[in-house]
Amino acid sequence: MTLKLKDIQAPVALEMEEFEKKFRQSMKSKVMLLDKITGYIVRRKGKQMRPLFVFLSAGATGKITEATYRGASLIELLHTATLVHDDIVDDSNTRRGFFSINALWKNKIAVLVGDFLLARGMLLSMEHNDIDLLKITTEPVKEMSEGELLQIAKSKTLDITEEVYYKVIYQKTASLIKSCCKVGACAGGADEETIQKMGEFGRAVGMAFQIKDDLFDYGTFEIGKPRGIDIKEKKLTLPLIYALNNASRSEKRRVKKQVKLASKKPKMVNEVIKFVKASGGIDYAISVMEDYHQQAKDILKTLPESNFRTSLEDLVQFTIERTK
Template identity: 60%
Template sequence: MPGINQIKQPIAAEIDAFELKFKDSMHSDAPLLNRITHYIVKRKGKQMRPMFVFFAAKLCGGIIESTHRGAALVELLHTATLVHDDVVDNAYERRGFFSINALWKNKIAVLVGDYLLAKGLLLSVNNSEFALLKIVSTAVQQMSEGELLQIEKVRRMDISEELYFEVIRQKTASLIASCCACGAASAGADEETIEKMRLFGEKVGIAFQIKDDTFDFGTDDVGKPLGIDIKEKKVTLPLIYALNKAEKPERKRIINLVKNHNDDPKKIQEVIDFVNSKNGVHYANQKMLEYQQEAFDILYQFEESDARTGLEQLVRYTTERKK
């Protein structure tokens, strides 16, 4: 499987130009804000969300200035939600670096998130990008609803497989769906094509999250600490499947461990061993591959091109990664 830099090669120039424009879009007259946004930009990840936007646009007509605004809008609103999430979760690290709230405290972090959100709204309104604004705002609404739904159910450890898929569809998949829909819309695609790309992104997002959830129960160093979801009392697909395969006494015992002993490394390992003994990770991987294939089925409705190849490689990268 090619690396991320090799995958982005057909749109490398657009990504480089986007990074400069995105940095400019965060500029403020307040020195403190500039210091913080500079810190955020320096620690950006692999730029996978903008890549989905640009590849989708290229697939559906071509990359234009509107595509750059769509990519910036997605990144601004997503970054705002991440800054706010770290405050909500009391998290002091993100991708191995200190979070904004860890360095500048909660009050400033919340205000920075608000600022990024406002910047995204203004970028859209000032350029009359109302269709893109509607797509991304809908995704942010779904992300918030998915988070609240998860919090509500986690308290009671009351989550079915059906509910799990609804939570990750809203929390994770809606954002990748909005990237693909924004790319298509920015290129002037019709409503049917925009919806097709949105659905493609949703399938990819669900597959991505399932894959991420399996790392909690792995045995190798995958870059994500083992048992982190258990510590946060998150009920993910491998655990749901294992619980459904267990007899009532064992099921009750494991739920008790997750609810009441989730800070004990030995108890966490016990839950991990239980899930693996019931083939929970194998089941989740099979489900992930089903969603991956559904995404490919949509993608292959488009003519073969370097944009289609780029999206196919990006899907494989997000769903077949080792960490």
């Protein structure tokens, strides 16, 4: 049976609707241009996976309170700010099929919008004295910046190890999902041990999520033609790292040269993908992803049975089974 996000959201459907109203309110500004841009951001929102992790984690470990709504808003404000800044860094004109903020309003305004969202998130916490939530959510902002810079540095030398790869994907992706789950537990009144446990759950989900995302680059999971985007951008992900680690010195030299030329010569992308598949890189990455998936499931089993826990289990499965 194919899992649908609407069914997974069922235990917190009303709360998610209410959250959207509160989130929009949290972004309001008296500056007309800023209000227009934040309205555009709200209208092009994605699947709302992060707030969903917050609300389900709160329900599974305690109760959903006003602090839960503020925690989810804080997460979304900080996350949205990083996305706006990422699009500037990547010189990207689109996000989720829509024009990016920098494409419509140029870089100067996009930088200021990102700054506003970061400040608004921090102020939201300070206004209600949510210091614990602020501590949890500011950590991944630091981690994401460090992870992006580490990945950029390593793309120049193409010498990334498996250990460094795990550090990068933890910082860029898993740290935020970890924060979502900790915020949910903390806002719901859980004890410190449970908050940390939910953090480990979020970390495992985030690691599995990013490995799955990296596998899409190789045309796996019935998405059709390989994308090769990471290869063109010289980002070494787990399938390629594994394949290079098990290659001869001459083969490694040849493939690294192909990666360096990939942005200018598309046929090189196919050569790299062919090498990775033949070297078992895809199968290895899938096995690591499944290990993280199992870690997440094992942690959930320690929580009391509830509709919230069931939906969290389904949400984990959804992140693994998704085809885009």
